[in-house]
Amino acid sequence: MPRQELLVIDRFEEDAAVIEYGRQTFTLPRSLLPRAAKEGDVIKLAVVLDNEATLRRKKEVRSLADEVFAK
Structure with missing residues (x-):
């Protein structure tokens, strides 16, 4: 069964989305998210x-x- 984790869009910084995952944050390219995504949205x-x-x-x-080391 897939793990269900709560991921929240904290904010956008230029072309990146800052994602909250528990007490951690990480970034994703904004282009990977739906166009309608906004701060506070929960994503899967x-x-x-x-x-x-x-x-x-x-x-x-x-x-x-093989090509490099065959020479």
Whole structure:
């Protein structure tokens, strides 16, 4: 079951949104939030592992390393 955590938009600073998470804060690019998002809004954040993209990236890095170290 997904974790449910309360995330609140504290404020906007230029192109960043300052997010409150318990007693901590962090920033997200404002472009990741809906256009209608405003200070005080509660947001949901889903973090999902993309195993296919991870495997593709590992192959690309391995291929680049092989090119560099094969010389």
